[in-house]
Amino acid sequence: MTLDSKIPSGPIEKKWDTHRFNMKLVNPSNRRKYTVIMVGTGLAGASAAASLGELGYNVLAFSYHESPRRAHSIAAQGGINAPKNYSNDGDSIWRLFYDTVKGGDYRAREANVYRLAQVSGNIIDQCVAQGVPFARDYAGYLDNRSFGGAQVSRTFYARGQTGQQLLMGAYSALSRQINAGTVKFFPRREMLDLVIVNGQARGIICRDLVTGKIETYAANAVVLATGGYANTFYLSTMAKASNATALWRAYKKGAAFANPCFTQIHPTCIPQGGPYQSKLTLMSESLRNDGRIWVPKKKGETRKPQDIPEEERDYYLERMYPSFGNLVPRDVASRRAKEMCDKGFGVGSTGLAVYLDFADAISRLGKHVIEERYGNLCDMYHEITAEDPYTTPMRIYPAAHYTMGGLWVDYNLMSTIPGLFVGGEANFSDHGANRLGASALMQGLADGYFILPYTLGNYLASTKFDSVKTSDGAFKEAQSGIEDMIKRLMSINGKKTVEEFHRELGKVMWEFVGMGRNKTRLQQALKEIPQIREEFWKNVKVVGAANDLNAELERAGRVADFLELGELLALDALHREESCGGHFREEHQTEEGEALRNDKKFSYVAAWEFAGVGTKPVLNKEPLKFEYVKPSQRSYK
Amino acid sequence: MDFKLKIWRQKNRNDKGQFVDYEVKAVSPDASFLEMLDILNDTLVKKGEEPIAFDHDCREGICGSCGMVIDGRSHGPGRGIATCELRMRVFRDSDTIVAEPWRTKAFPILKDLIVDRTALDRIMAAGGYISSKTGGVPEANSIPVPKHDAEESMDAAACIGCGACVAACPNSSAMLFVAAKVSQFALLPQGKIERKERVLRMVEQMDKEGFGNCSNNYACEAECPKKISVTHIARLNREFIRAELT
Numbered sequence: 094m095t096l097d098s099k100i101p102s103g104p105i106e107k108k109w110d111t112h113r114f115n116m117k118l119v120n121p122s123n124r125r126k127y128t129v130i131m132v133g134t135g136l137a138g139a140s141a142a143a144s145l146g147e148l149g150y151n152v153l154a155f156s157y158h159e160s161p162r163r164a165h166s167i168a169a170q171g172g173i174n175a176p177k178n179y180s181n182d183g184d185s186i187w188r189l190f191y192d193t194v195k196g197g198d199y200r201a202r203e204a205n206v207y208r209l210a211q212v213s214g215n216i217i218d219q220c221v222a223q224g225v226p227f228a229r230d231y232a233g234y235l236d237n238r239s240f241g242g243a244q245v246s247r248t249f250y251a252r253g254q255t256g257q258q259l260l261m262g263a264y265s266a267l268s269r270q271i272n273a274g275t276v277k278f279f280p281r282r283e284m285l286d287l288v289i290v291n292g293q294a295r296g297i298i299c300r301d302l303v304t305g306k307i308e309t310y311a312a313n314a315v316v317l318a319t320g321g322y323a324n325t326f327y328l329s330t331m332a333k334a335s336n337a338t339a340l341w342r343a344y345k346k347g348a349a350f351a352n353p354c355f356t357q358i359h360p361t362c363i364p365q366g367g368p369y370q371s372k373l374t375l376m377s378e379s380l381r382n383d384g385r386i387w388v389p390k391k392k393g394e395t396r397k398p399q400d401i402p403e404e405e406r407d408y409y410l411e412r413m414y415p416s417f418g419n420l421v422p423r424d425v426a427s428r429r430a431k432e433m434c435d436k437g438f439g440v441g442s443t444g445l446a447v448y449l450d451f452a453d454a455i456s457r458l459g460k461h462v463i464e465e466r467y468g469n470l471c472d473m474y475h476e477i478t479a480e481d482p483y484t485t486p487m488r489i490y491p492a493a494h495y496t497m498g499g500l501w502v503d504y505n506l507m508s509t510i511p512g513l514f515v516g517g518e519a520n521f522s523d524h525g526a527n528r529l530g531a532s533a534l535m536q537g538l539a540d541g542y543f544i545l546p547y548t549l550g551n552y553l554a555s556t557k558f559d560s561v562k563t564s565d566g567a568f569k570e571a572q573s574g575i576e577d578m579i580k581r582l583m584s585i586n587g588k589k590t591v592e593e594f595h596r597e598l599g600k601v602m603w604e605f606v607g608m609g610r611n612k613t614r615l616q617q618a619l620k621e622i623p624q625i626r627e628e629f630w631k632n633v634k635v636v637g638a639a640n641d642l643n644a645e646l647e648r649a650g651r652v653a654d655f656l657e658l659g660e661l662l663a664l665d666a667l668h669r670e671e672s673c674g675g676h677f678r679e680e681h682q683t684e685e686g687e688a689l690r691n692d693k694k695f696s697y698v699a700a701w702e703f704a705g706v707g708t709k710p711v712l713n714k715e716p717l718k719f720e721y722v723k724p725s726q727r728s729y730k
Numbered sequence: 731m732d733f734k735l736k737i738w739r740q741k742n743r744n745d746k747g748q749f750v751d752y753e754v755k756a757v758s759p760d761a762s763f764l765e766m767l768d769i770l771n772d773t774l775v776k777k778g779e780e781p782i783a784f785d786h787d788c789r790e791g792i793c794g795s796c797g798m799v800i801d802g803r804s805h806g807p808g809r810g811i812a813t814c815e816l817r818m819r820v821f822r823d824s825d826t827i828v829a830e831p832w833r834t835k836a837f838p839i840l841k842d843l844i845v846d847r848t849a850l851d852r853i854m855a856a857g858g859y860i861s862s863k864t865g866g867v868p869e870a871n872s873i874p875v876p877k878h879d880a881e882e883s884m885d886a887a888a889c890i891g892c893g894a895c896v897a898a899c900p901n902s903s904a905m906l907f908v909a910a911k912v913s914q915f916a917l918l919p920q921g922k923i924e925r926k927e928r929v930l931r932m933v934e935q936m937d938k939e940g941f942g943n944c945s946n947n948y949a950c951e952a953e954c955p956k957k958i959s960v961t962h963i964a965r966l967n968r969e970f971i972r973a974e975l976t
């Protein structure tokens with residue numbers, strides 16, 4: 094496999110413009126002759142489908158959700174970045190570019206990141222025009238806040254529901270195209286395979302989740318905008334149904350999977366309450382602006398937090414990082430919390446939590462200020478735990494939250510399979526080894542509104558297409574492959590539920606491939622995951638019927654894929670003998686315990702190529718060059 | 731905590747359906763209502779029975795997927811929460827709890843507690859947007875919006891499209907849902923240009939889908955998980971009259 098990133102030549106500021114000029118265009122009257130399949134209608138997919146439909150292409154959009162509005166983009170709270178410099182605090186495209194490359198710990202492609210920063214301003218214009226009710230100041234202009242430790246205020250927000258409002262904007266644009274007849278939306282359809290004809294992605298196999306019918310669809314190109322794979326960890330801040338099936342089946346058809354081990358663990362989530370727990374809820378990281386994080390100094394402490402005197406508390410982040418204190422980056426805060434709990438200082442009934450305490454802030458600023466700032470979060474916490482965070486410190490714990498890795502794409506967002514494009518969280522492109530707050534929404538919409546519509550057009554205009562029908566052999570073959578897999582799942586009739594296997598995998602992923610990774614533990618994971626997988630295929634119990642609405646069957650297929658993806662994630666983590674961003678290898682740290690990169694050996698994108706289940710995949714490397722932002726060591730002391 | 735449950739089971743659209751009794755034991759008061767159903771489903775699957783089908787995804791009250799009538803109330807007891815946010819501690823030990831799907835002609839039951847709410851998407855497609863083209867828009871700050879209007883627009887935009895308002899309404903009206911969208915746009919300068927066509931088309935589609943009329947019962951507001959105010963219905967009515975007259 095050769096990886097050609099297709100980065101245009103010339104100075105970084107000019108690359109995208111030059112590239113756009115050089116791209117071939119499809120004559121407007123010819124566009125409706127081209128069919129594009131859009132799998133996924135979250136921020137990335139809905140915005141791309143709407144824009145492509147508007148250009149006049151014939152778009153078929155699919156989602157396993159009932160409506161595009163239910164995609165997990167809806168849950169994003171904090172905001173979306175754009176270097177508008179409305180705050181007059183020195184922001185610029187260049188600064189956002191710089192922050193993102195550095196924040197990604199020098200494992201992202203400079204050219205892509207620059208383009209992202211360049212188009213991000215247009216996203217805000219677009220959203221405002223669509224009627225997204227962003228927060229405003231008293232003069233009626235857009236308000237900005239600083240987010241995730243950024244030194245400038247460049248984050249646009251709509252209360253704590255930014256993702257919801259942006260998705261509603263994209264969904265309304267999509268609805269308009271559905272009404273115009275350029276986009277046809279297929280709800281409750283799950284893509285289960287990609288169809289390749291003569292080396293090009295030409296269609297998909299879907300299951301109608303209501304009737305169980307297996308369907309085939311043909312097109313000139315296929316786009317995957319299917320979100321991230323953090324549910325490999327079972328417990329995460331992702332929605333219950335979020336999964337990696339579309340990505341994984343495309344990987345098995347030849348698309349390279351890039352940097353699977355670059356996963357993000359968010360430090361402030363509500364901890365697991367008990368074994369019944371089904372998912373974890375994110376608490377915005379803004380809480381760390383006023384909350385102090387601590388654990389008791391005594392192991393196995395049983396007193397209530399209020400009864401533990403000041404001198405018996407360890408404000409460990411403030412102790413270890415006197416200058417950044419509680420505001421250290423996500424990866425550092427997460428790792429330290431886990432470390433404290435592993436050592437036996439954790440609190441709560443499970444011992445897997447640390448305190449986040451507002452007592453000081455309340456006595457300094459008054460309760461009303463804290464209420465004003467975090468009222469909705471405190472309510473949410475109270476709703477879930479029945480504890481009052483104004484009088485009892487919150488209990489928080491890290492949780493899997495975002496995946497920077499994904500299918501490898503070139504500058505045009507095309508994967509290693511011609512005609513298969515990937516947008517949003519599903520691709521690996523812009524965040525390197527660590528994503529900064531408020532930049533995933535930005536990337537999803539940049540891909541959908543401003544990049545894919547151009548690069549797809551270029552592909553369609555410059556490619557020769559044979560006529561393809563769903564009655565062709567490639568479709569029949571893929572369809573019967575899927576039907577066989579379903580039959581196999583339904584016929585095992587074992588003793589363990591799908592959920593039990595998923596939980597088991599999640600435990601291994603969290604323990605051995607979670608925050609602090611090392612060789613021994615990763616090898617342990619690589620031993621245990623195939624064992625769980627093997628047992629799954631012998632002992633899983635899938636009830637119900639295949640030709641019916643069957644949530645168990647849906648889940649079984651997804652968990653089968655997680656059981657393979659988990660192994661690749663561990664393998665990638667084992668091979669990357671360095672620490673960078675969210676990937677922390679305990680063997681590679683500075684004396685102060687910080688991530689230690691190895692730029693000489695690992696300044697590349699690891700793009701894995703499928704070689705069969707249980708067989709070691711082939712590693713392809715795309716070297717990363719930093720011409721504009723020189724790699725340096727992060728420090729938060 | 732232990733509970734007795736009466737849950738609506740219905741194989742598909744055409745099946746008649748019926749309540750079936752279940753019991754769950756030793757549920758943590760901190761578990762959510764959906765986690766309680768997970769526990770029950772786990773035991774059903776282990777016995778080889780089909781689990782109860784219910785819609786859900788984010789489990790934090792924002793995607794609008796979940797929703798059922800619990801003890802006669804949309805999204806169950808409690809105000810301003812979706813079913814997924816409901817915790818078992820609000821019930822009493824050994825309570826009998828009744829759960830059934832949204833019941834309205836416009837939302838056909840697909841299976842057990844899952845209904846088809848695509849009628850709401852079709853109302854959106856009829857006019858729930860501002861016809862701005864990708865790229866063909868002015869600089870964001872060239873459209874100032876008075877803070878108060880932006881806030882009120884955001885209040886309306888908080889709707890999660892769950893359909894609880896319809897289920898709660900004795901007439902199965904979707905007025906609160908439609909009003910929230912019409913209101914969000916009518917309050918913004920960007921949305922004023924198409925206000926007439928929008929309200930007429932959305933209301934027309936709403937009628938076509940078989941939703942009932944609003945008779946100012948206000949059960950919708952009481953059961954709405956996002957506390958969308960009925961004042962938006964008043965605005966919808968004004969917008970509608972205005973559009974009809976001009």
Ligand SMILES: Cc1cc2nc3c(=O)[nH]c(=O)nc-3n(C[C@H](O)[C@H](O)[C@H](O)COP(=O)(O)OP(=O)(O)OC[C@H]3O[C@@H](n4cnc5c(N)ncnc54)[C@H](O)[C@@H]3O)c2cc1C
Nearest residue numbers: 133134135136137166171172284320517518531532533534
């Ligand atoms: C709790 C939370 C808070 C966050 N807060 C922020 C924030 O403040 N700022 C920020 O920038 N980012 C934030 N993020 C990250 C950001 O929300 C996501 O990365 C982003 O929204 C992903 O968008 P997407 O379009 O790529 O995927 P999604 O929105 O997940 O959409 C995926 C789509 O693909 C469909 N799909 C998937 N697989 C299939 C299949 N096989 N067949 C058919 N359809 C399929 C789904 O139905 C859905 O329509 C947050 C994430 C979480 C979880």
Ligand code: SF4
Nearest residue numbers: 889890892893895954
């Ligand atoms: S108005 Fe309220 S009850 Fe009705 S769909 Fe919207 S959020 Fe649900």
Ligand code: FES
Nearest residue numbers: 787789794796814
């Ligand atoms: S599951 Fe998303 S709102 Fe309840």
